[in-house]
Amino acid sequence: MNTQTSHETELLLNTVRNFMEAEIYPHEDMVDRTGEVPEELGRQIEARAKEIGLFAANLPEDVGGGGLNYSEMAVIEREYGKTTHALHSWIARPTELLLACEGDQIERYLTPCVTGEKRELFALTEPEAGSDVMGMKSRAVRDGDDWILNGSKHFISGPCMPDFAIVFAATGMDETKRGPRKRVTAFLVDIGMPGFDCREGNKCVSYRGYKNFQLSFDNVRLGPGQVLGEEGRGLELAGKWLGMGRIWVGATCCGKAERLMGMATDWAANRKQFGKPIGTFQATGFRLADMAIGLRAADLLVADAVWRADEGRLEDADAAMVKVFCSEMLNKVADDTVQIYGGMGLMEELPIHRLWRDSRLERIWDGTSEIQRHIITRSILRPLGA
Ligand SMILES: Cc1cc2nc3c(=O)[nH]c(=O)nc-3n(C[C@H](O)[C@H](O)[C@H](O)COP(=O)(O)OP(=O)(O)OC[C@H]3O[C@@H](n4cnc5c(N)ncnc54)[C@H](O)[C@@H]3O)c2cc1C
Structure with missing residues (x-):
């Protein structure tokens, strides 16, 4: 590296x-x-x-x-x-x-x-299937050459109303060594198709202004040209992108932590109590020291993961480690920054409260910390057959 x-x-x-x-x-x-x-x-x-x-x-x-x-x-x-x-x-x-994309899907x-003429959504999560992706209820059944899609998705996010969504739906069952498993296919579904409703969902207090959408599908007829990649290979297709998404979460967490730490350092050096800068009290200074250690380690984990990705040998567990470590590091930095600022940390006049609220989401989206730990545990135990 x-x-x-x-x-x-x-x-x-x-x-x-x-x-x-x-x-x-x-x-x-x-x-x-x-x-x-x-x-x-x-x-x-x-x-x-x-x-x-x-x-x-x-x-x-x-x-x-x-x-x-x-x-x-x-x-x-x-x-x-x-x-x-x-x-x-x-x-x-x-x-x-x-x-x-293949054939006319490219155009x-x-x-x-x-070129920016269209915007897409990545629609995997459902109201009853968040961490448990395989619990998805959305399904598409064949009708001649077409597919008929039914189901719903929520928490599907983007900056603005999209032009189409990449929607994951079950298209059957596969027999695997670990028992029956849903076959999942990715579909390209255009806004405005009969039976497809896409509307803004609940407002999130992290990243206010970033929209999340609720999607529902009521007998949406999709032609064979709406299948993205191979039928039944949707999750494999999503897998690589999900892994990189987790690394981008890690990188963004490092950026936000650096910004917060800069603010915390400035305040610790300039805010005086008992006649001294509060940073000279060990309780405050050690918070800064821990921020510096956490941030350095997080940056190194990201650097290692992108190097592996560029080499074409990134494993799911590598991305999961980055996601857990960086997002939890950031949440500690954000909370400690509020503590170092005291009451001012919670005042609307300063951006600390916003960065603190924004940081919280990072432990949840793209797979929660608990799910990342499951992925890491699996990579440790599976080789032993457990
Ligand atoms: C703002 C925002 C934007 C999002 N954008 C998108 C998007 O664009 N596309 C998309 O598809 N999804 C998106 N998501 C969904 C996101 O990925 C899910 O919220 C996340 O995966 C968790 O699912 P859930 O919210 O249903 O929580 P749940 O799965 O209900 O989990 C609730 C709690 O239970 C824990 N838990 C669940 N199962 C286990 C287990 N087996 N072991 C231990 N703990 C467990 C979880 O870790 C969590 O703490 C977005 C979410 C948000 C909040």
Whole structure:
């Protein structure tokens, strides 16, 4: 693993930082206060991101993307993590699942997502199937060459109303060594199709202004061209992307922790009680020391994971370790920052309360800490047959 930063990476970092200063940070407080990103602001971020080449930077150049590798994307995601998802998600990083598009799917779905003409949702979670993905009730049954889709999804998030959703549904059962298992297929489902309803769901107190949608499917007829990848291989298709998603969560957690730690350090050095800076009291100073240790370790875990990903040998447990460690590190940093600020940490005038609220989600989405620990445990015990 190489932890040295190249000249190109430094340039990339400066580009992203300048972009954030100019286009993102000035709007954070307004977005949190109002719980909305005005459409024209979102479109402006989108347009500026395209001008400087940050839009779809994650996808290969041969499909029109920026062609950055995972290590470079980690640098970007870490910077984005310093702010709110509600704003940085307008700088699209379309899901790599779309690379499975074939034939006219490329023109209908992949290319428009790369150019920003279309937005997608990744729809896996259901009201009764969150951690237990296999508990999904959404199902599609064959009708001639078509499929008829029924079911619902919730907590499906994005910056704005999408153009289509990648929907996971059971299309049968497979016999496996571990018993019967649902066959899951990914479908491309356009907004506006008869029987498909997509509406805004509950408001989340983390990343206010980042929308989540409820999807319902009532006998939605899908042609054979709506299957993404192979029938019955939906979860395998999602697997690689879910793993990288967990690493991006880790990188964003490092960015947010660095920002919080900067604020905590500043306050600890300047706020005086009993005639001394509060940072000179061991109870406060040690909090800063623990933040520094946690952040360094988290950054190294992310660097190790993206290196493995670039080498093509990332395991599920690698991504799970990153997700658990970085999100829990961030939550400790956020809570300790509030403590170091005392009462001021909870006042609306400062951004601490917002970053603290935003941090909480990181232990939940993309698979909870408990589920990540299950994945890690499985990787330890399975080789022993347990
Ligand atoms: C803001 C937001 C945006 C999201 N965006 C998307 C999206 O775009 N697409 C998408 O598909 N999903 C999305 N999700 C869903 C997210 O991935 C789920 O919320 C998450 O996986 C947890 O599922 P759940 O909320 O149903 O909790 P549950 O599965 O009900 O879990 C509740 C608690 O029980 C624990 N638990 C459950 N099973 C076990 C077990 N076997 N062992 C130990 N503990 C267990 C969990 O760890 C958790 O603490 C989003 C969620 C949120 C909040």
